[in-house]
Each structure stands twice: as structure tokens, then as C-alpha cells.
Amino acid sequence: MKASPYKNRVVVPEPLIQFSTPNVLIMEFLDGVKLEQAVKDDLTRALNGDGALVKSLIEEKRAGR
Numbered sequence: 001m002k003a004s005p006y007k008n009r010v011v012v013p014e015p016l017i018q019f020s021t022p023n024v025l026i027m028e029f030l031d032g033v034k035l036e037q038a039v040k041d042d043l044t045r046a047l048n049g050d051g052a053l054v055k056s057l058i059e060e061k062r063a064g065r
Helices: 035-046 051-063
Strands: none
Touching (some): 035 051
């Protein structure tokens, strides 16, 4: 995340140790937009609203192309 252009817009939830056990980690709830959605929204704006192209680009990236 340190090299990401989103580093100043991303918040990582803190663990709530007092509610956690050795087998279960409880994290604080953060309300907001997920990072994946923020990236999709930014790409869609940059591509003049072409959501289909954004979907295609993300699928290609996930496939390693």
C-alpha cells in the first residue's frame, strides 16, 4: 500500500484484541467505499464512463495478461 496512489485514502481497520481469541481476530468496522470500488470508480471517470472497458481491463489484469 505504501506505493499505491490510494495510500492517503485508505484506512486499515484496527484489531480489537479484547474481543479476539487465538482462533478469531475481530477488527473494527469502517464505513466507506472499498478500495476495489474506488479504483473502479476512478478508472471509469478516467475512461469517460466506459464501465465495460473498466471491467474488461480488471479481468485481464486478474488473469495476468
